[in-house]
Amino acid sequence: MLHQYLAFALTFTLLTGTATATDKNKEPEATELKRKTTKAARATKAPVLDGYLEPEVWQTVVPATNFVRYDPHNGKPSSQHSEVYFLYDNEAVYIGANLYDTAPDSILTQFGGRDSGENNADMFAVYLDTYNDKQNAFAFMVSAAGVQTDIKLSQGREDWNWDAVWASQVKKTTQGWVVEMKIPYSAIRFPETQVQTWGVNFMRVVRRAREKSYWNHVDNAVEGFVSQEGRAIGIEGIKSPVRLQFTPYVSGYLNHYSGETSGSSYNHSINGGMDVKYGINDAFTLDVTLVPDFGQTQSDNQVLNLSPFEVKFGENRQFFTEGTELFNKAGLFYSRRIGGTPMLRNSVRGTMEENESIVDNPATSGLLNAAKVSGRTRKGLGVGLFNAITRNMFAKIKNDETGETREVLTDPFTNYSVFVLDQTLPRNSFITFTNTNVSRSKGYYDANVSGLKVRFADKTNNYAISAAGNLSQIYNKILRGDSIPTDVHLGHQYSVNFSKVSGNLRFGLNHHVESDTYEINDMGYLSNNNEISNSASISYNFYQPIWKFLGWNNSLNVSHSMLYAPREYVSASIGLSTNVRFRNFMSAYGNVGLRPGNAYDYFEARQFPQVFIKPPAFDFNFGMSTDYRKRLAFDASVGHWQSNRYNQSDWWGSLNPRFRVNDKLLLVNGNSYSINKHSIGHISDPWGSATGVFANRDIKTLTTTLSGAYIFNERTGLTLNMRHYWSTAENNWLYYLQHNGTLSRITPEQDPNQTRYNNINYNAFNIDVMYTWRFAPGSELMVVWKNAIQDQRKEIEKKYIENLNKTLQAPQNNNFSVKLLYYIDYIALKNVFSA
Numbered sequence: 001m002l003h004q005y006l007a008f009a010l011t012f013t014l015l016t017g018t019a020t021a022t023d024k025n026k027e028p029e030a031t032e033l034k035r036k037t038t039k040a041a042r043a044t045k046a047p048v049l050d051g052y053l054e055p056e057v058w059q060t061v062v063p064a065t066n067f068v069r070y071d072p073h074n075g076k077p078s079s080q081h082s083e084v085y086f087l088y089d090n091e092a093v094y095i096g097a098n099l100y101d102t103a104p105d106s107i108l109t110q111f112g113g114r115d116s117g118e119n120n121a122d123m124f125a126v127y128l129d130t131y132n133d134k135q136n137a138f139a140f141m142v143s144a145a146g147v148q149t150d151i152k153l154s155q156g157r158e159d160w161n162w163d164a165v166w167a168s169q170v171k172k173t174t175q176g177w178v179v180e181m182k183i184p185y186s187a188i189r190f191p192e193t194q195v196q197t198w199g200v201n202f203m204r205v206v207r208r209a210r211e212k213s214y215w216n217h218v219d220n221a222v223e224g225f226v227s228q229e230g231r232a233i234g235i236e237g238i239k240s241p242v243r244l245q246f247t248p249y250v251s252g253y254l255n256h257y258s259g260e261t262s263g264s265s266y267n268h269s270i271n272g273g274m275d276v277k278y279g280i281n282d283a284f285t286l287d288v289t290l291v292p293d294f295g296q297t298q299s300d301n302q303v304l305n306l307s308p309f310e311v312k313f314g315e316n317r318q319f320f321t322e323g324t325e326l327f328n329k330a331g332l333f334y335s336r337r338i339g340g341t342p343m344l345r346n347s348v349r350g351t352m353e354e355n356e357s358i359v360d361n362p363a364t365s366g367l368l369n370a371a372k373v374s375g376r377t378r379k380g381l382g383v384g385l386f387n388a389i390t391r392n393m394f395a396k397i398k399n400d401e402t403g404e405t406r407e408v409l410t411d412p413f414t415n416y417s418v419f420v421l422d423q424t425l426p427r428n429s430f431i432t433f434t435n436t437n438v439s440r441s442k443g444y445y446d447a448n449v450s451g452l453k454v455r456f457a458d459k460t461n462n463y464a465i466s467a468a469g470n471l472s473q474i475y476n477k478i479l480r481g482d483s484i485p486t487d488v489h490l491g492h493q494y495s496v497n498f499s500k501v502s503g504n505l506r507f508g509l510n511h512h513v514e515s516d517t518y519e520i521n522d523m524g525y526l527s528n529n530n531e532i533s534n535s536a537s538i539s540y541n542f543y544q545p546i547w548k549f550l551g552w553n554n555s556l557n558v559s560h561s562m563l564y565a566p567r568e569y570v571s572a573s574i575g576l577s578t579n580v581r582f583r584n585f586m587s588a589y590g591n592v593g594l595r596p597g598n599a600y601d602y603f604e605a606r607q608f609p610q611v612f613i614k615p616p617a618f619d620f621n622f623g624m625s626t627d628y629r630k631r632l633a634f635d636a637s638v639g640h641w642q643s644n645r646y647n648q649s650d651w652w653g654s655l656n657p658r659f660r661v662n663d664k665l666l667l668v669n670g671n672s673y674s675i676n677k678h679s680i681g682h683i684s685d686p687w688g689s690a691t692g693v694f695a696n697r698d699i700k701t702l703t704t705t706l707s708g709a710y711i712f713n714e715r716t717g718l719t720l721n722m723r724h725y726w727s728t729a730e731n732n733w734l735y736y737l738q739h740n741g742t743l744s745r746i747t748p749e750q751d752p753n754q755t756r757y758n759n760i761n762y763n764a765f766n767i768d769v770m771y772t773w774r775f776a777p778g779s780e781l782m783v784v785w786k787n788a789i790q791d792q793r794k795e796i797e798k799k800y801i802e803n804l805n806k807t808l809q810a811p812q813n814n815n816f817s818v819k820l821l822y823y824i825d826y827i828a829l830k831n832v833f834s835a
Helices: 002-017 345-351 800-809 826-834
Strands: 037-039 068-071 082-088 092-100 123-129 136-143 148-154 157-159 167-173 176-184 195-206 211-214 230-236 244-257 266-279 284-290 356-360 367-376 381-390 393-399 405-411 414-425 429-440 446-457 463-477 486-500 505-514 531-542 549-562 569-582 587-595 599-601 612-614 617-625 632-643 648-660 665-683 693-713 716-737 743-745 760-776 779-793 812-821
Touching: 037 082, 082 195, 092 123, 092 195, 123 176, 136 167, 136 176, 244 826, 345 393, 345 405, 612 665, 617 648, 665 716, 716 800, 760 800, 779 800
Parallel strands: 037 230
Antiparallel strands: 068 211, 082 092, 092 176, 123 136, 123 195, 136 148, 148 157, 167 176, 195 211, 195 230, 244 266, 244 812, 266 284, 284 367, 356 393, 367 381, 381 414, 393 405, 414 429, 429 446, 446 463, 463 486, 486 505, 505 531, 531 549, 549 569, 569 587, 569 599, 587 617, 599 612, 617 632, 632 648, 648 665, 665 693, 693 716, 716 743, 716 760, 760 779, 779 812
16 A cells, blocks of 8 residues: 555656646636736845845845734734835745834743744744645744744644744844844745745734734635735745755663662663655655654653543654655644554453563554654645555563563554545645545554545635545454454545635535444544434624724524434534634633533444433523733633533633743743532443443543743743643442333442442653754754652542642652754755865
């Protein structure tokens, strides 16, 4: 399968990479007239990035001016004057900006980490749509403190994990502040043609006024951001350089686990590897990670999971987050499957004898390497190919009598691949084909999913229809109801959506179907299949100030769901929400929901098609956020859910203050608490009931976090992430689940200890501290300390301090690591040796 993908991708690369440039996105003349035009000029000499715009260099071109507000007061002229100059030479494009300010002493300059977004600082950005397709762009931002952010935009999605190597310099003046940028051609992609026309827009944020403006007006009542860009002309005779970069790394780890009962509690390792980025042609790039090391990624937020579904964790590994917008578009790629928990890890004990014990059972599969090829041709065809390989994983079992050890396979050698074709069409429309494939050795089952996704918008960009369909195939696996493996299990999913996407009044109609055999979890994520759902929504939004509000959004949603097989009713609900932003830049929201009838849950019992009938319920929640420009700001929320049959009542709330000590230090404290009284849910069944045992339990959860960043300068910073999660589940009494979906209470005579059966007191405590020094473009030194504790007991603790003390006394893992990455560019290296 992999070699077929490679051949297919290379064929597309060769055919489309040499195609003649065409403007497939020609617009009606009236639409073109709305686009501003700026003319770039070839630089007579490369500008020196020092925060000073030398007249003899920069004033050879007419600047882009007359910015228009996006927020607030969309459409009004910007309150401050801006001049942006666009130059280029054979190596890079250069952006120079004079950002005049009537109160230069009030320019905000809070530091933040790279790619941290809009801190409490003034910002400037350039958006480059180098293929002028009005759907894809590269964004380069810099704050008044000099902190860089880069983003890749693709068809409405933003990839903040994309990193490019570029240079910038800022300087405050008596008239405002100045920005200079150098964006090498190696950092972007553009068509191989003599005369270039790029889409372009410039952004300016005046933070003290919470004002965001763009050079080419972006109407917030119209869907699409990149499609509302201006254009840059005058770029001629440039060529894409040899894009070949190496980022070798070396890392060292020292780990200590206090729970070791035998042997050393310390272990260490020294690792080395490399990331390689190679530009196949002007459009396509190959990314490879060899012997990857992800030990410094941020810790997962572990939770007590009492549901029948898997917890979905976010992806923190940069290789799997950067430049993956094509692979994630169809919703079939969950990268945490790669290098995740070995598929047979929990089955090891079933292979053991009484006199054996587990010496080692790795929690993650070893990733050997991963590669991805991605890009988009001048005709708007995006091609993506992703491939990763994990090695055989084994658990080590020891015979306690003889001391002999043996290995048990927990995960076979596995190949993961994704192939994508994505054709952009005018007016934010597209058609996408995606295929994911998992191939395993040792005779274990394989999986394949193919999907097609389309979107079409009308000429006015007011209405859009989208549809998607996927076919899943599982080979040689024993599924539910089978006694032997079946050659292939087929499943399907499809959905259709019709929406009004622009204007004050918007609506959407959705129909979604998943068959009972639809399965994508070998490489994707799906909590449950076997569903037919229909929903409708309508919203009315005020984009201009009204009364005391700067903006106001209101929506109404209704939904209905049922099983695919058998066709049984599941639930129906209705919800109303509102979101307002006040003139003082405080914001607030509110939601109210109602489930007027019973809901039929076919998953909680873990014995399909056994159903659990849930009674009617309603819920509401409210929240607010204060102005982040203030030194002290906070977010707060409160919510309630009520169902009367079992006297169920849930309350939750949060309070998250944030304190800006100065321009270098920011502290954010998060606090959330929930109490679920008389929560009903499945528990382990000690009696072998035909339908299962449920508990009436009180669940209390307290989460406390502290995150902070001390940024020394735009290249160096120290970050802290600390989290304590405490959740208890205390049983009040137990039930038998009846065949008709109702509950029958188990009497004290049947089980006198039922209120203590399977009580849970769970704690997860993590500290991540990272020092980062970006000592050269693309090169970093990172020093990380990570502390992790997980503790679960049956005895419920009532007091927070006592619980925390016991948690801190539990076995914990401490990991200290140092990692050095060095960026090597082939062109720069060649120039050094040829000098």
